[in-house]
Amino acid sequence: EAGVAQSPRYKIIEKRQSVAFWCNPISGHATLYWYQQILGQGPKLLIQFQNNGVVDDSQLPKDRFSAERLKGVDSTLKIQPAKLEDSAVYLCASSLDSATALIAKNIQYFGAGTRLSVL
Amino acid sequence: GEDVEQSLFLSVREGDSSVINCTYTDSSSTYLYWYKQEPGAGLQLLTYIFSNMDMKQDQRLTVLLNKKDKHLSLRIADTQTGDSAIYFCAERYSSASKIIFGSGTRLSIRP
Secondary structure: OOOOEEEOOEEEEOOOOOEEEEEEOOOOOOEEEEEEEOOOOOOEEEEEEEOOEEEEOOOOOOOOEEEEOHHHOOEEEEEOOOOHHHOEEEEEEEEOOOOOOOOOOOOOEEOOOEEEEEO | OOOEEEOOEEEEEOOOOEEEEEEEOOOOOOEEEEEEEOOOOOEEEEEEEEOOOOEEEEOOEEEEEEOOOOEEEEEEOOOOHHHOEEEEEEEEOOOOOOEEEOOOEEEEEEO
């Protein structure tokens, strides 16, 4: 079974530039997550999709970050314009369970991430 | 509020047991998880425990859950060099479906 695919693996940009990340979840997984992992910290959820609808985007800085999951499969995360503090690893994860089913194990499978450096 | 805390570093001798500890704040959390992250890689689920259990064993891994103290631990028996990684504790926050991660414990193995 193929895992969660992310691209690119690395990206270096200057502040105020734009950048986009792509994620292809595991086939059949309804729920997709984008996390930001700053060096030395645990992943922080940015946005969570169930199929092509947003379940939780409370931690997404909406003035500069946007994400979409057209057709409920692949997803893109965009930052425009980037700031120095956006330097981090951006992780995508997917899970089979419904995002809103509290009894579900909600086991999330992670991609390798995109390491973003903003100079 | 939502908070999961772990110590930052742990160093153990090869062959000894490692015990990584975690405390959390949401007393109504449903599932708690341990993830492993190797350099340059994403997070890999090691094990999880449902909140109505107090122990779960899976080969070299033993998870202990103390709901009264909101304390979770991961014991790795016979620690090997391949166990060197960052270990993240996470809880499923029951009033929502999201998972909250701790800051991770870096486990290093000395010969």
